[in-house]
Amino acid sequence: MIWTNAVIQGLLLGGLYAIFACGLSLMFGVMRLVNLAHGDLGVLGAYFAIILVEHLGGNPLWTFAAVIPVAALVGYLLQRFLLDHALNGGELSPILVTFGLSIIIENLLQQTFGANDQSLNIGALSYQSWKIASDIYVGRLNVIIFVVAVLVIVALQLFLSRTPAGRALRATADNRRAAALSGIDPKRTRAMATAIALATVAVGGLFLAMRSSFAPTSGSADLLFAFEAVIIGGLGNLWGTLVGGLVLGVAQTVGSQINPADGILIGDLVFLAVLAFRPQGLIASRSVAVR
Amino acid sequence: MQDDTQPAVSERELSRRSMLKGGVAGLGALGLSGALDFAESNTASAATRGKTIKFGYVSPETGSLAPFGAADAFVIGALKSLLAKGVTIKGVTYPIEIIVKDSQSTDATAASVAEDLIKNDKVDIMLVSSTPDTTNPVSDQCEANQVPCISTVAPWQSWFFGRGASPTTKYKWTYHFFWGLEDIEAVYSSIWKAVPNNKTIGGLWPNDSDGDAFASTTTGFPSFAKPLGYSIVDPGRYADLTTDFTAQIAAFRNGNCEILTGVPIPPDFITFYKQAASQGYIPKVATIAKAMLFPSSAQALGSLAVNIGTEYWWGPTHPYISSLTKQNCAHIAAAYEKSTGDQWTQPIGFVHALFEVAIATLKSSGEAHNKSAFVSALSKLKLSTIVGPLDWATGPVPNVTKTPLVGGQWRAGNTQSGYALVVVTNDQHPNIPTASSPQVIPGATV
Numbered sequence: 190m191i192w193t194n195a196v197i198q199g200l201l202l203g204g205l206y207a208i209f210a211c212g213l214s215l216m217f218g219v220m221r222l223v224n225l226a227h228g229d230l231g232v233l234g235a236y237f238a239i240i241l242v243e244h245l246g247g248n249p250l251w252t253f254a255a256v257i258p259v260a261a262l263v264g265y266l267l268q269r270f271l272l273d274h275a276l277n278g279g280e281l282s283p284i285l286v287t288f289g290l291s292i293i294i295e296n297l298l299q300q301t302f303g304a305n306d307q308s309l310n311i312g313a314l315s316y317q318s319w320k321i322a323s324d325i326y327v328g329r330l331n332v333i334i335f336v337v338a339v340l341v342i343v344a345l346q347l348f349l350s351r352t353p354a355g356r357a358l359r360a361t362a363d364n365r366r367a368a369a370l371s372g373i374d375p376k377r378t379r380a381m382a383t384a385i386a387l388a389t390v391a392v393g394g395l396f397l398a399m400r401s402s403f404a405p406t407s408g409s410a411d412l413l414f415a416f417e418a419v420i421i422g423g424l425g426n427l428w429g430t431l432v433g434g435l436v437l438g439v440a441q442t443v444g445s446q447i448n449p450a451d452g453i454l455i456g457d458l459v460f461l462a463v464l465a466f467r468p469q470g471l472i473a474s475r476s477v478a479v480r
Numbered sequence: 481m482q483d484d485t486q487p488a489v490s491e492r493e494l495s496r497r498s499m500l501k502g503g504v505a506g507l508g509a510l511g512l513s514g515a516l517d518f519a520e521s522n523t524a525s526a527a528t529r530g531k532t533i534k535f536g537y538v539s540p541e542t543g544s545l546a547p548f549g550a551a552d553a554f555v556i557g558a559l560k561s562l563l564a565k566g567v568t569i570k571g572v573t574y575p576i577e578i579i580v581k582d583s584q585s586t587d588a589t590a591a592s593v594a595e596d597l598i599k600n601d602k603v604d605i606m607l608v609s610s611t612p613d614t615t616n617p618v619s620d621q622c623e624a625n626q627v628p629c630i631s632t633v634a635p636w637q638s639w640f641f642g643r644g645a646s647p648t649t650k651y652k653w654t655y656h657f658f659w660g661l662e663d664i665e666a667v668y669s670s671i672w673k674a675v676p677n678n679k680t681i682g683g684l685w686p687n688d689s690d691g692d693a694f695a696s697t698t699t700g701f702p703s704f705a706k707p708l709g710y711s712i713v714d715p716g717r718y719a720d721l722t723t724d725f726t727a728q729i730a731a732f733r734n735g736n737c738e739i740l741t742g743v744p745i746p747p748d749f750i751t752f753y754k755q756a757a758s759q760g761y762i763p764k765v766a767t768i769a770k771a772m773l774f775p776s777s778a779q780a781l782g783s784l785a786v787n788i789g790t791e792y793w794w795g796p797t798h799p800y801i802s803s804l805t806k807q808n809c810a811h812i813a814a815a816y817e818k819s820t821g822d823q824w825t826q827p828i829g830f831v832h833a834l835f836e837v838a839i840a841t842l843k844s845s846g847e848a849h850n851k852s853a854f855v856s857a858l859s860k861l862k863l864s865t866i867v868g869p870l871d872w873a874t875g876p877v878p879n880v881t882k883t884p885l886v887g888g889q890w891r892a893g894n895t896q897s898g899y900a901l902v903v904v905t906n907d908q909h910p911n912i913p914t915a916s917s918p919q920v921i922p923g924a925t926v
Contacts, residue, residue: 195726299546305547305774305776306746306780315754316758326759401723402747402780406543406544442727446730449716449717450687450716450719452718
C-alpha cells in the first residue's frame with residue numbers, strides 16, 4: 190500500500206513538473222534555445238499573482254486569468270526584442286543571455302520582495318483531499334494540477350497538429366530556412382512559441398505557489414526538474430515531456446520511500462541513466478521537431 | 481555648544497557642528513557626547529579624537545538564510561548615528577565605523593568576506609550572527625588571524641563543537657552567546673507535556689548540520705526524549721528542498737505520531753505541512769525549529785499555522801533593556817515595525833545585543849586598539865542586554881554564555897502576517913511572561 194501511495198503521489202507531482210517543462214520543450218523544439226531563465230519566469234508570474242492578490246484581494250485562483258495573458262505578452266516581447274537578437278549571435282549567446290536574465294530576475298525579485306518564502310493562499314483547497322483507499326489520500330489541488338497538466342499538453346498537441354499557426358511552428362522546428370521560404374514569418378513564429386512557453390510556465394509558477402511556497406531563487410530548482418523531465422521524455426517532444434515529468438515524479442517519491450535522503454538523487458540517477466543509455470529520451474522523435 | 485550634552489542630535493547637525501568646530505578649534509573641540517558617552521568625557525573639551533575603531537559585521541542578507549539577516553539594516557541603521565558619535569575611552573573619543581558584509585547564506589562566502597574584512601579593511605572587532613553556516617567560518621577566520629570575534633544566533637554546541645572543540649578547549653579570540661540543544665529540548669518537552677498526547681514523536685530532521693545534531697541518538701532529541709518515555713518515529717534524513725514528503729507523511733501517520741518536531745528549512749516545512757494536511761496527517765502538537773521562526777512562514781501556511789510551536793529566543797514581551805539605548809524590548813520591536821513596515825522577528829534583539837557587547841567590552845577593556853585587552857575584557861564581561869544577562873565567566877564551556885529560551889506558539893493575530901508568535905511556556909525562565917498556555921492544533925487527525 191505504501192508503494193502504491195508513493196507511485197500515485199509521484200504521478201501527481203509529475204504533473205507539476207510536466208507543466209513546468211512543456212514550455213522549455215517547446216522553445217527548444219522550435220528554435221533550439223535552452224531558456225535558462227525558464228524557472229525564474231515562472232516564479233516571476235507567481236510574484237505578479239501575489240501583487241494582484243495584495244491589491245485586489247479575493248481567492249488567488251482568479252489570478253490565472255490575469256497572469257497567463259500577461260505572461261504570454263511578456264514572452265512575445267522578450268522574444269522579439271531580446272532572444273531574437275541573441276539567436277543571431279551564435280550558439281552560445283542565447284544561453285548566456287538567458288542565464289543573465291535568470292540572474293537579473295532573481296536579484297530584482299530579491300530587492301523588491303525580500304528573500305522570504307511566500308505562498309499563494311487558496312485556503313482549504315491547498316490541503317483538502319479525497320480518500321481513495323484506507324490510507325491513500327490524494328490532495329485535491331494536486332489532482333487539479335495533474336488534470337491541468339494533461340489538458341495543457343493535449344491542447345498544445347492539438348494546436349500544433351490541427352491549426353495553421355501550429356503547422357508553422359512545426360515547420361519552423363523541422364527546417365527553419367525551408368519554412369521561411371514557404372512564407373512563414375520566422376520572427377512571428379518564434380515569438381509565438383515563447384509566448385506559449387511563458388504562459389505555461391506561469392501556470393506552473395502559480396500552481397507551485399499554491400502547492401508549497403516560493404522565493405526569489407526558487408526558479409533554479411524548478412528549472413533543474415523541468416530540464417530533467419524534458420531530457421527523460423525526449424527533447425522537443427511534448428508527449429515525451431509529460432511522460433518525463435511523470436517518470437521523474439515517481440522516481441523521486443519511490444526513491445524517498447526507499448530512503449528519504451535519496452528521493453531527489455534517484456530522480457537525478459534516472460535522468461543520468463536516460464542520458465547514458467537512451468539519449469533520445471523515452472519517447473523518441475524521428476527528428477528533434479515538436480510533433 | 482551647550483546642546484552638545486544632549487543625547488539626541490541628528491547626524492546632520494552633528495557633522496555641521498563638527499566642521500565648524502574643526503575649523504575653529506582643531507581636534508580639541510571634537511568631543512561629541514551622546515548616549516554612548518562614558519563618565520570620563522562629560523566635559524567635551526577634555527576629549528580628543530582617536531583613530532577610528534572598525535567593526536566588521538557578517539550575516540546572511542541574501543540567499544536561503546536571508547530572513548535571519550532581514551533585521552540587520554534596521555538595527556545597524558538605528559545604532560549608526562549613536563555609534564558615529566564614537567565611544568569615549570579614557571578621555572579620547574574614538575569614532576566607530578561598521579563595515580557590513582553579506583555571507584550570501586554560504587559558508588564559503590562567509591569565510592571569504594571575513595578574510596576580506598580582516599586583511600583589507602583591517603577591522604578591529606568582528607561581529608557575526610545567524611546559523612552555524614555563518615558563525616563558524618567567520619569565527620575560524622578570526623581565531624586564525626587573531627581578531628576578536630563576537631558571535632550569536634547559532635546553538636552553542638554547533639558553534640563550539642562544530643568547530644572541532646573538545647569540552648576543555650579554550651578559544652583565544654572568539655566568543656559566543658546563544659542557547660543550546662539542552663534548552664530547546666527542555667522547551668519543546670514543556671510544550672509536549674502541556675497537551676494530552678500518546679507520547680509518540682515524528683521527527684522531520686533534514687540531512688544538514690542542524691538535522692544531524694537534532695536527530696543524533698547520542699546527543700540529540702532521541703537521547704533526550706526516550707528516557708522521558710517518548711517513542712520516536714524517524715523516517716531518516718531527507719535532502720533540503722525536497723518537493724515531496726509522501727514517505728515521511730506515511731511514516732508519521734502510520735506511526736500515529738501525535739507529536740511532530742523537526743528542524744526543516746522554511747520552504748520544506750511549508751511543502752511538508754500542506755502536503756501532510758492533504759494526506760490526512762495533522763499532529764496534535766508540533767514544535768518546529770528554524771522554519772517556524774518567522775512570520776513569513778506562518779503567513780505562507782495560512783490557517784494551518786495556528787498553534788504550531790517553535791523556540792522563542794527574543795520578543796517584545798521579554799523583560800530586558802538595552803544597555804546602549806535604554807529601550808525595552810517592546811520599544812525596539814515597535815520601532816522595527818514602524819521603520820520597515822514588517823512584523824518583528826527574533827534576530828532583531830540579538831543583532832542589537834552584539835553591538836551592546838562590543839561597546840561594553842571596549843569600555844571595560846580601557847583601550848581602543850588593543851585586541852588582547854579586548855578579549856581579556858570580553859572573557860570577564862557581565863552585561864545586562866536586550867536579550868538577557870550575559871556572563872562569560874559562568875558559561876557551559878569557556879567562550880560561551882547562554883541566553884534564556886522559552887516556548888512559543890503561533891496564533892491568529894492582528895499583525896501584518898495575520899499571525900503572531902506568543903510565549904506559551906517559560907519553565908526555565910519564569911521571569912519572561914507567558915501570554916497563553918500551549919494549545920492543541922485545530923483539526924488534528926491523529
